[in-house]
Amino acid sequence: MAFEDYEPVIGLEVHCELKTATKLFCGCRTIFGNEANTQVCPVCLGLPGTLPVMNEKAVEYAVKIGLALNCSIAKYSKMDRKNYYYPDLPKAYQISQYDKPLNYGGYLDIITKEGTKRIGVTRAHLEEDAGKLVHAGGKAGRLDSSDYSLADYNRGGIPLVEIVSEPDIRSADEAYAYLTALKNILLYIDVSDCNMEEGSLRCDANVSIRPKGIEKFGTRTEIKNMNSFKFAKQAIEYEIKRQAALLDKGERVVQESRLWDVTENKTKTMRSKEEAHDYRYFPEPDLVPIILSEDYVKTIKDNLPELPGAKRARFVSQYGLSDYDGGVLTSDQELAHWFEEGAKHTKNPKGLANWIMGDMAAKMKEQEKELKGLKFDQKKLCELVDIIEAGTINSKQAKEVFSEMFDLGVSPAEVVKSRGMAQVSDPKAIEGAVDKVLAENPTVVADYKGGKQGVIGFLVGKVMQATQGKSNPKMVNDILKKKLDA
Amino acid sequence: MLEKTIHEVSADLKAKKVSSAELTKAAMDYLEEVEPKVQAFITITRDEALKQAAEADKRLASGKDITPLTGVPVAIKDLLCTKGIRTTCASRMLENFKPPYNATVVERLYQAGAVSVGKTNMDEFAMGSSTETSFYKKTKNPWNLNCVPGGSSGGSAASVSADQAFASLGSDTGGSIRQPAALCGIVGLKPTYGRVSRYGLIAFASSLDQIGPFSKDVEDCAIMMNTIAGHDPNDSTSANLPVPDYVAEMKKSIRGLRIGIPKEFFPEGLNREVSVAVKDAIAKLQSLGAEIVEVSLPASPYGLAAYYVLAPCEASSNLARYDGVRYGLRETGENIVEMYSKTRAAGFGSEVKRRIMLGTYALSSGYYDAYYLKALKVRRLIKNDYDKAFEKVDVIATPTAPNPAFRFGEKTGDPLSMYLEDVFTVSINITGLPGLSIPCGMSKSELPIGLQLIGKAFDEATLLRTAYAYEQATPWHKQKPSLRED
Numbered sequence A: 001m002a003f004e005d006y007e008p009v010i011g012l013e014v015h016c017e018l019k020t021a022t023k024l025f026c027g028c029r030t031i032f033g034n035e036a037n038t039q040v041c042p043v044c045l046g047l048p049g050t051l052p053v054m055n056e057k058a059v060e061y062a063v064k065i066g067l068a069l070n071c072s073i074a075k076y077s078k079m080d081r082k083n084y085y086y087p088d089l090p091k092a093y094q095i096s097q098y099d100k101p102l103n104y105g106g107y108l109d110i111i112t113k114e115g116t117k118r119i120g121v122t123r124a125h126l127e128e129d130a131g132k133l134v135h136a137g138g139k140a141g142r143l144d145s146s147d148y149s150l151a152d153y154n155r156g157g158i159p160l161v162e163i164v165s166e167p168d169i170r171s172a173d174e175a176y177a178y179l180t181a182l183k184n185i186l187l188y189i190d191v192s193d194c195n196m197e198e199g200s201l202r203c204d205a206n207v208s209i210r211p212k213g214i215e216k217f218g219t220r221t222e223i224k225n226m227n228s229f230k231f232a233k234q235a236i237e238y239e240i241k242r243q244a245a246l247l248d249k250g251e252r253v254v255q256e257s258r259l260w261d262v263t264e265n266k267t268k269t270m271r272s273k274e275e276a277h278d279y280r281y282f283p284e285p286d287l288v289p290i291i292l293s294e295d296y297v298k299t300i301k302d303n304l305p306e307l308p309g310a311k312r313a314r315f316v317s318q319y320g321l322s323d324y325d326g327g328v329l330t331s332d333q334e335l336a337h338w339f340e341e342g343a344k345h346t347k348n349p350k351g352l353a354n355w356i357m358g359d360m361a362a363k364m365k366e367q368e369k370e371l372k373g374l375k376f377d378q379k380k381l382c383e384l385v386d387i388i389e390a391g392t393i394n395s396k397q398a399k400e401v402f403s404e405m406f407d408l409g410v411s412p413a414e415v416v417k418s419r420g421m422a423q424v425s426d427p428k429a430i431e432g433a434v435d436k437v438l439a440e441n442p443t444v445v446a447d448y449k450g451g452k453q454g455v456i457g458f459l460v461g462k463v464m465q466a467t468q469g470k471s472n473p474k475m476v477n478d479i480l481k482k483k484l485d486a
Numbered sequence B: 001m002l003e004k005t006i007h008e009v010s011a012d013l014k015a016k017k018v019s020s021a022e023l024t025k026a027a028m029d030y031l032e033e034v035e036p037k038v039q040a041f042i043t044i045t046r047d048e049a050l051k052q053a054a055e056a057d058k059r060l061a062s063g064k065d066i067t068p069l070t071g072v073p074v075a076i077k078d079l080l081c082t083k084g085i086r087t088t089c090a091s092r093m094l095e096n097f098k099p100p101y102n103a104t105v106v107e108r109l110y111q112a113g114a115v116s117v118g119k120t121n122m123d124e125f126a127m128g129s130s131t132e133t134s135f136y137k138k139t140k141n142p143w144n145l146n147c148v149p150g151g152s153s154g155g156s157a158a159s160v161s162a163d164q165a166f167a168s169l170g171s172d173t174g175g176s177i178r179q180p181a182a183l184c185g186i187v188g189l190k191p192t193y194g195r196v197s198r199y200g201l202i203a204f205a206s207s208l209d210q211i212g213p214f215s216k217d218v219e220d221c222a223i224m225m226n227t228i229a230g231h232d233p234n235d236s237t238s239a240n241l242p243v244p245d246y247v248a249e250m251k252k253s254i255r256g257l258r259i260g261i262p263k264e265f266f267p268e269g270l271n272r273e274v275s276v277a278v279k280d281a282i283a284k285l286q287s288l289g290a291e292i293v294e295v296s297l298p299a300s301p302y303g304l305a306a307y308y309v310l311a312p313c314e315a316s317s318n319l320a321r322y323d324g325v326r327y328g329l330r331e332t333g334e335n336i337v338e339m340y341s342k343t344r345a346a347g348f349g350s351e352v353k354r355r356i357m358l359g360t361y362a363l364s365s366g367y368y369d370a371y372y373l374k375a376l377k378v379r380r381l382i383k384n385d386y387d388k389a390f391e392k393v394d395v396i397a398t399p400t401a402p403n404p405a406f407r408f409g410e411k412t413g414d415p416l417s418m419y420l421e422d423v424f425t426v427s428i429n430i431t432g433l434p435g436l437s438i439p440c441g442m443s444k445s446e447l448p449i450g451l452q453l454i455g456k457a458f459d460e461a462t463l464l465r466t467a468y469a470y471e472q473a474t475p476w477h478k479q480k481p482s483l484r485e486d
Helices: A056-068 A172-188 A229-248 A294-302 A308-319 A323-330 A333-343 A349-366 A378-389 A395-408 A412-418 A427-440 A442-449 A453-466 A473-485 B006-014 B020-038 B046-062 B104-111 B154-161 B178-184 B218-228 B246-250 B272-287 B300-321 B336-347 B350-363 B369-392 B415-422 B426-431 B460-472
Strands: A006-017 A080-083 A093-096 A103-112 A115-128 A132-136 A148-152 A159-165 A201-211 A221-226 A256-261 A266-272 B041-044 B073-077 B115-120 B167-172 B187-190 B210-215 B258-262 B291-295 B395-399 B435-442 B448-455
Touching: A006 A172, A006 A229, A056 A103, A056 A115, A056 A159, A056 A172, A056 A294, A080 B300, A093 A115, A103 A172, A115 A172, A172 A201, A172 A229, A172 A308, A172 A333, A201 A229, A221 A229, A221 A266, A229 A256, A229 A266, A308 A323, A308 A333, A308 A349, A323 A333, A323 A349, A333 A349, A333 A378, A349 A378, A349 A395, A378 A395, A378 A412, A395 A412, A427 A442, A427 A453, A427 A473, A442 A453, A442 A473, A453 A473, B006 B020, B006 B046, B006 B218, B020 B041, B020 B046, B020 B073, B020 B115, B020 B154, B041 B154, B046 B115, B073 B104, B073 B154, B104 B115, B104 B167, B104 B218, B115 B154, B154 B167, B154 B178, B154 B210, B167 B187, B167 B218, B178 B187, B178 B435, B178 B448, B187 B218, B187 B460, B210 B218, B218 B246, B218 B460, B246 B460, B258 B272, B258 B369, B272 B291, B272 B395, B272 B435, B272 B448, B272 B460, B291 B369, B300 B350, B300 B369, B300 B415, B300 B426, B350 B369, B369 B395, B369 B426, B395 B460, B435 B460, B448 B460
Parallel strands: A221 A256, B073 B115, B073 B167, B258 B291, B258 B395
Antiparallel strands: A006 A159, A006 A201, A080 A093, A103 A115, A115 A159, A132 A148, A201 A221, A256 A266, B041 B115, B167 B210, B187 B210, B187 B435, B395 B448, B435 B448
8 A cells, every 4th residue: 555545643642841849749859950869858769658748839830731731620630559660660659640630631733734733632640750760781771681770869759741642643744743832832831841851841652554544543552762853753754654564564563662763763662562561550548639629720721821822813913924924933932022022113013023033033043042142122123124114225235234233233223324225215316327227238128128028137236236236126126117118 | 663654654754753764764674674575676776765765854854845745655666767767667678777757756756755665566567467477576465475466566555565665656557556455455546547647657558557556544545646646748648637635635524425336346256255345345334424326337347358458459559669679678680570579579478468469469450440449439338337327426336356365376377367357447447437445354364355436537535535434434454464474
C-alpha cells in the first residue's frame, strides 16, 4: 500500500513540571541544577514514617492548566498510588491520579495548513516527579548494564501535570503544532518554565497507523525520551514510516515502548507489553481527597490571562492583521505584549507588525538578542513606521535607518535628518527628473510603447539614481506611467 | 515507686520527693533487671534517658512549664521514629535504620518533658497478634512468661504491665494496642483515626494505623492523650478539631449513659471466662447508672475478611520502599531485580512476606474489583452499622480479645487462627472509631481479661469517662503480675 494510503493516529502525553517554589508534598526547594541531593528531606526521600502534605499552589497551577485547556475541573478528585520499583522512586510508588483526575474533557486548537483543528485533551492530572539516575560504566545510559548508578532525588517530588491528548493527531506536523501551542499556553499562564533541556517539559507519543477510511485503530507503540519538539517530530515521522513498512511486508506492529535514539535517528525497543508493569493503582490513604468549590475555580478562571488563541483573534480584528501574523505575534507572550504596547504609538499597527516579524526578528536572531536587550523601544520603531507611511523615506532607506536604530538605539527621525534622507515627494522635482530620464533613454521609451511594459522598472531605477535615491518610488512610478501612457 | 501511676509519681516529682534522675535511674535499673525475663525492648536508651531526666529536673526545679509527664519514664514502640535512635520495626530490614527525625508523638512526649527508656518489641512491621513475628526476640507476658503478651505492640504492653515504664506508646492497625493491653492487664486506647498524628509512625496500613497509649490506669491514659492528641500539619489525615482535657472529662458521671451490647460480639463458643468477665463488667456499669441497650452490628462477621484484604493491600505498597537502595538492609545482586529480591527475601520474615503477597495479589489488575473494591464496600457497610448503633447509644461494650493470653507457638503454625485474635478489634480500625481496652477480670489460670469500649468518632472523652467509672468500682487495675512461669 502506498505510504499516503495510511493514516497515522497519534496521541501525546506531555509532562509539565510546575514552577512552584516548593515540592508537591514537602517544603523542599525546586531549583534546577543544584548539587545532587541538596534539595531533599525525609518526606521526598520517602523515609519510613513520613507523610505527604499537598502543596496548594500546585493544585492551583494544575487547575489553571485545566482551565486554559478548556477542561472540566473535578469538584472531587483524589490522589492514587502508582506502584512500581525503580531506584529513582524512593517510595516505590508514585503519588499520581488514576480514575479521578483534577482536569478532564478539554481541548486545544492548533493551526494546521488546512486551518484550525481541535485536539481533544483527555485529562490533565497532578502527580509527583521521580528522581534522576546517572549510570556509570557498562553500556552507558542503562541501569541494567552499568557498573553502578548514582541517584539524585532533588527532582523527586517536584509537581508535574500530565496532559494526555485524545488520539486526534494525524501527522508529525500536527503533533509539532500541538506541542508548540501547548507550550505557549503553559508559558502564558505562567505555571511552568517549559524548559525541555532541563526536563521541565517532557513528551511521550502513542503512535499507530491504519489504512485510510478504516475506523479501527492499529496497534500502537509508545515513543519515549523525546526531549525536544524537533526530536518528537522526527521520532513520530520515523515511527509512522517504520510501521508502514512493517505492514507492507505483511508483518505486525508489536505493542511496546520505544525509545528515540538521537544519535541513530531511529526508535528502538525499550520494553514490550509482556514486560509492562501492573501498577496496582489504589487510592492514596495518606492524603485527603481534593475538593474544590465553584468559587475557588471561578477565582482562578477570572484571573487567567488572555490566552494565545483569544489574543490572536483579537489581534486580527483589532489591528487588521492577517491570521498568520496574529499567530506569529501571539506565539510568544512577551512579543505580543511588546507589539501591543507599540501599537499604541502608531496608526499603522500592521506596518509595525511587519517590521517586528521581518527585519527586527531577523536581526534579533542573527545577533541572538532578546526583547529585553534591545537598544530601542516601541516608540522609536513606530517613529520609523510613521516616517515610511508619510512617504518621507523609501524602503531601502528605511532598512538603513532601521539598522542604525537597532545597532545604536538612535531615533529614526534624527537619522533621517542627519543623513539628509528625507524623501523627495515634491511632484514638480520628480517630474523634472522624469523628463530628463525619458529624454536620455529614447529606445527604452520606444520599447515600452511597443508593449514591453516591464522596462518601466529600469526607468524608475534611473530616476532614483538621478535623485540619489531620495525620490518617493511610488510617485516616480506613477509619474513615469502617466507620462509614458500619455 | 516504680509500681506507681503517672499521676502519682508526677505528684512526687513536683513535690520534690524524688528527682527525675533518681526515678529514671531506678526505672532503668529495674527495667534491665527484669528484661531477661520480659524481653520487652529491642533498644534500651539508658544514656539518653538519663540526659532527658537531667533536663526534666531543671524544668522541675524552675517550676515552669511542668506537665504531668515531666520527668516520667515512658517506652516507645519501635515503629515510631526517634531521631538518631535506631527504629527497626522489629525487622531485620531496618536493623540499623536511624531516622533523622522524630515522630510527631515522640516530639510531643519530649516537649512535655517525658523521659524515653527505650524502643519496645513488636511483631515485625506490626503484623501479628502475639509479638512472635519480631526478628529480634519473643516478649513474654508478665502474668505468665510462657504466654504471649499479645501483639503487635507486645513490648509496649508488657513493659508497662511489668513496671518497666510508667506508660508507653503503641500503634493499632487491627487491635495491636487493645489486644495486648487486654492480655497484659492494662489500659490501652486506640484513638479515633485522625485524632493522633501518624507522622513518624512507620506505616503498616495507612488508612487503619493509629497511635495510642498503654497505661496502668485510665487517668494515665487521659494524661497521655492530652499530650499526644491534636492536629499536626505534617499529617493531612489528622483532624483539625479541638482536643478536650481528657483528665477533666474522665471524671464526669456516667449516670444515664447508654451502653450498647452487640450480640454479634458474644457468639456461641466464645471463651466462657471471657464471656463471664465481660458480662459482669457490663452489669457493673449498669449498677453505676448506665443504661444497657442491645444493638446489632450485622456486618461485623465480614470485618475480619475485609480487614485482611485492605491491610495487606496497603502494606504491600507501604513496604515496597524497602528495596535496599537508600537505607536498611542491602543484599547485593547481579542486577537491580536480583538486588531487590535478595534484599527483600533476607530482610522480611514470613508473616510480612505473606501479607505483601496477599496485598499484591488483591491489588493486581483483574482482581482489584473482586477484593479491594469489595472490601471497601464492606467497610462502608460496617461503618453504616456503627453509625446506626450510635444513634441509640453512647458507647458499645464488647470483649477485647476472644481469649486470654495463649502460649508461645500455639498459633504461629496456623495464620488463620492467629488472625482470629483480631475478630473483635478490626472493625474499629475499619470504621476509624476509638476503642479502649480495660482490665475486667482474671481467668482461673490468672491471665487478665479485657473489656473493649467503643466510642463515637472523636469521642474518646466518653470512653475514658466510662472506663474511669468502671475502674473506680473494680480492683483489676491494682493487681500486679508476678513475672512467673507456669
